[in-house]
Amino acid sequence: MSADIAAQDAARRQIWIDRGERYGLLIAWLIVIAAFGLAKPGIFLSWANFSTIFGSQAVLVVMTLGLIIPLTAGDYDLSIAGNLTLSSMTIAVLNVYFGWPIFAAALMALAVGLAIGAVNAFLVLFFRINSLIVTLGMGTFLHGITLWISNSNTISGIDFAIANVVIVTRLFGIPLAFYYALLIAAIIWYVFTFTAAGQRLLFVGRGREVARLSGIRVDQVRAATFLVSGLLGGFAGILSVGSLGAADPNSGLSYLLPAFAAAFLGATTITPGRFNPIGSVIAVYFLVTGITGLSILGISTFVQDLFYGGALVIAVCLSQLVRGRQERLS
Amino acid sequence: MMSGNAIRLAGAALAVGLAMGSAHAEDAPAKAAADIAKYTSIPGFTAAGEPFDAKACMADKSILSIPGSSSVPFLATINASMARIAKDVGFKFQIWENQGQPTQWVQGIEYGVANKFNLIDLLAGADPRSLVPQIKAARDASVTVTASHVTGFEQDVPGGVSAAIPIDYKQAGKLLAEWTISKTGGKTNALVLVTNEVLSTDSMVAGLKEAFADCPDCTYKIVNVSIPDWASKIQPNVQSAVIADPGLNYVIPIYDSMSQFVVPALTITGATDRVKVATFNGTPFVLDMIRNGQVEMDVGENLDWIAYGLLDAQMRLLCGLPAVKDPKIPLLIFDASNAATAGTPAESSKGYGDAYLAGYKALWKL
Numbered sequence: 001m002s003a004d005i006a007a008q009d010a011a012r013r014q015i016w017i018d019r020g021e022r023y024g025l026l027i028a029w030l031i032v033i034a035a036f037g038l039a040k041p042g043i044f045l046s047w048a049n050f051s052t053i054f055g056s057q058a059v060l061v062v063m064t065l066g067l068i069i070p071l072t073a074g075d076y077d078l079s080i081a082g083n084l085t086l087s088s089m090t091i092a093v094l095n096v097y098f099g100w101p102i103f104a105a106a107l108m109a110l111a112v113g114l115a116i117g118a119v120n121a122f123l124v125l126f127f128r129i130n131s132l133i134v135t136l137g138m139g140t141f142l143h144g145i146t147l148w149i150s151n152s153n154t155i156s157g158i159d160f161a162i163a164n165v166v167i168v169t170r171l172f173g174i175p176l177a178f179y180y181a182l183l184i185a186a187i188i189w190y191v192f193t194f195t196a197a198g199q200r201l202l203f204v205g206r207g208r209e210v211a212r213l214s215g216i217r218v219d220q221v222r223a224a225t226f227l228v229s230g231l232l233g234g235f236a237g238i239l240s241v242g243s244l245g246a247a248d249p250n251s252g253l254s255y256l257l258p259a260f261a262a263a264f265l266g267a268t269t270i271t272p273g274r275f276n277p278i279g280s281v282i283a284v285y286f287l288v289t290g291i292t293g294l295s296i297l298g299i300s301t302f303v304q305d306l307f308y309g310g311a312l313v314i315a316v317c318l319s320q321l322v323r324g325r326q327e328r329l330s
Numbered sequence: 331m332m333s334g335n336a337i338r339l340a341g342a343a344l345a346v347g348l349a350m351g352s353a354h355a356e357d358a359p360a361k362a363a364a365d366i367a368k369y370t371s372i373p374g375f376t377a378a379g380e381p382f383d384a385k386a387c388m389a390d391k392s393i394l395s396i397p398g399s400s401s402v403p404f405l406a407t408i409n410a411s412m413a414r415i416a417k418d419v420g421f422k423f424q425i426w427e428n429q430g431q432p433t434q435w436v437q438g439i440e441y442g443v444a445n446k447f448n449l450i451d452l453l454a455g456a457d458p459r460s461l462v463p464q465i466k467a468a469r470d471a472s473v474t475v476t477a478s479h480v481t482g483f484e485q486d487v488p489g490g491v492s493a494a495i496p497i498d499y500k501q502a503g504k505l506l507a508e509w510t511i512s513k514t515g516g517k518t519n520a521l522v523l524v525t526n527e528v529l530s531t532d533s534m535v536a537g538l539k540e541a542f543a544d545c546p547d548c549t550y551k552i553v554n555v556s557i558p559d560w561a562s563k564i565q566p567n568v569q570s571a572v573i574a575d576p577g578l579n580y581v582i583p584i585y586d587s588m589s590q591f592v593v594p595a596l597t598i599t600g601a602t603d604r605v606k607v608a609t610f611n612g613t614p615f616v617l618d619m620i621r622n623g624q625v626e627m628d629v630g631e632n633l634d635w636i637a638y639g640l641l642d643a644q645m646r647l648l649c650g651l652p653a654v655k656d657p658k659i660p661l662l663i664f665d666a667s668n669a670a671t672a673g674t675p676a677e678s679s680k681g682y683g684d685a686y687l688a689g690y691k692a693l694w695k696l
Contacts, residue, residue, distance in 0.1 A: 040574070043573055043574045048600075052569045052598055056594070152400075152401045152402065152403045152406055153615065154590060154613070155615065156590070156615040156616075156618045156622075168597065244591070245590075245593065245597075246590045248561075249401070251590075251591070252561065254558055258562060291563075291566055295570035296573070296574045301556075304563060
């Protein structure tokens with residue numbers, strides 16, 4: 001009898017621990033909002049502030065989503081920042097210098113992204129090279145091409161229609177870019193959760209040999225992840241051009257660390273221990289909320305680095321703890 | 331207890347003081363406008379020293395230029411102009427192409443010494459303070475080392491170089507502040523974006539502070555964002571500042587390439603009508619932004635003129651002439667009224683007139 005009660009208590013405790021893990025980041029986000037809200041209630045808690053937070057980080061969200069797909073399969077795509085930069089520069093060069101319609105230039109950016117994904121997949125899978133090294137080299141190579149085609153210049157004067165459909169037009173006061181990012185996250189969530197392709201991807205990530213022996217075409221799955229990652233890199237490039245109204249050959253590269261921080265932080269929540277799109281979106285906005293709050297309080301920008309870097313390290317530690325606990329339980 | 335006279339005297343003094351203070355406040359916009367007016371017309375040429383026969387003196391000389399980074403358009407353009415001018419004068423000029431890494435600058439100096447260049451120039455960003463041992467070794471090998479376009483007139487020669495060729499950064503900073511003072515009638519409330527690791531920032535900030543010191547009703551907040559963080563930090567910081575302070579009326583990114591991250595922040599926060607942008611450098615894409623109404627003003631430098639001015643100073647050093655303290659490279663204010671003179675799309679050296687071309691030709695006896 002007492003053994004049953006103890007078992008029930010343990011089960012109840014376990015449920016609370018699971019919930020804590022699952023929604024920990026969400027709770028942390030709310031605490032951060034509450035803390036900054038208390039410090040600067042009139043400003044931080046205004047809708048203008050939140051619409052700005054949501055509307056201005058779509059590029060980072062899409063890039064993070066692009067990262068988590070190969071990460072789920074156990075691969076890295078470090079070239080995604082170079083992909084973003086080259087794709088945005090492609091739009092600028094084609095639209096401003098060659099007079100292409102903006103829609104056609106944007107399609108070409110997606111094609112460039114997809115092609116980058118295909119080359120990454122070929123190099124990783126055909127030559128059996130670690131994705132970390134291939135995509136690191138690819139990122140640098142793409143930066144070289146970007147500097148080349150732009151003559152190292154920032155190009156402005158891009159057709160304003162792209163800004164109109166990215167940040168100027170709003171729904172509930174939030175620029176459309178936010179909704180594009182949410183839509184992509186929803187699609188990935190659906191694929192990860194409800195489709196066979198999503199389950200295969202997860203198996204591949206958890207153990208390639210086991211997946212292969214189970215009849216999954218591992219190389220095909222891994223190639224698909226690079227293609228999707230490339231496509232999302234290209235889409236992030238479109239959003240970047242739409243947000244800035246210009247393309248510059250360097251700035252996209254600085255998104256890489258924040259995107260990785262968000263991907264790993266996102267893996268600690270919603271589906272703890274797995275890279276997941278909803279967790280990633282929450283993680284981006286958790287980080288951005290922190291940085292915005294620190295900016296509003298007038299705290300130096302080095303503290304923002306402490307926040308980003310610290311969040312990444314803590315996230316990886318938490319993720320590791322969760323994974324270790326799950327492995328012990330299983 | 332104060333006597334009646336003392337009270338009356340104190341009252342009078344207070345009234346005079348208040349009147350003077352108010353006159354001071356009223357004077358600030360007029361004074362600022364007067365200073366700005368000096369920089370709104372196409373500049374004339376002023377020689378930085380006596381004429382000399384550049385071709386004869388430079389025939390057997392050579393210069394190696396190490397830019398901060400060849401991938402920065404501003405520097406690549408200056409370097410290309412310098413190479414063209416050196417060819418016209420008739421001396422060896424080489425650019426040490428690099429991607430902005432200090433190890434590449436070290437390599438460049440060592441290459442220059444090993445290949446017996448007469449002068450090694452660290453151009454705008456190759457920071458002499460991080461190259462002290464290499465600069466010393468070069469000078470020990472009788473190579474002249476200069477640091478160009480990194481310091482203001484009032485700053486010390488950095489890193490032990492033979493000479494610094496300064497730019498009037500302080501005046502540029504002053505003009506940015508004065509523009510906002512003039513436009514707001516002495517009620518500037520500005521966010522100033524700076525990059526402290528760049529040596530010239532100190533000089534520009536000194537100019538800004540000097541101008542704002544004359545404006546009692548002006549307020550400003552300085553935020554430092556290092557270059558690698560421009561893309562990720564400028565936009566959120568500007569957004570936060572705009573939301574936090576409804577009275578903000580100017581953003582002053584002291585280097586104009588920062589503007590591309592300021593403009594979207596103003597668009598997203600719906601503050602484009604309230605908050606204006608004033609900046610410095612005259613980079614072509616920012617001049618395009620002025621034409622498009624996204625940036626209000628840009629204090630520009632003619633990159634071709636800079637190339638002439640820097641080479642003039644360097645050649646004088648190699649020819650044993652007195653060192654140049656002011657290369658006489660002028661500043662020109664671009665706003666909506668004259669942005670189109672820089673071309674559509676804008677070009678790096680257009681809109682400044684061509685007085686300098688004939689001026690340097692005569693100065694160098696070409």
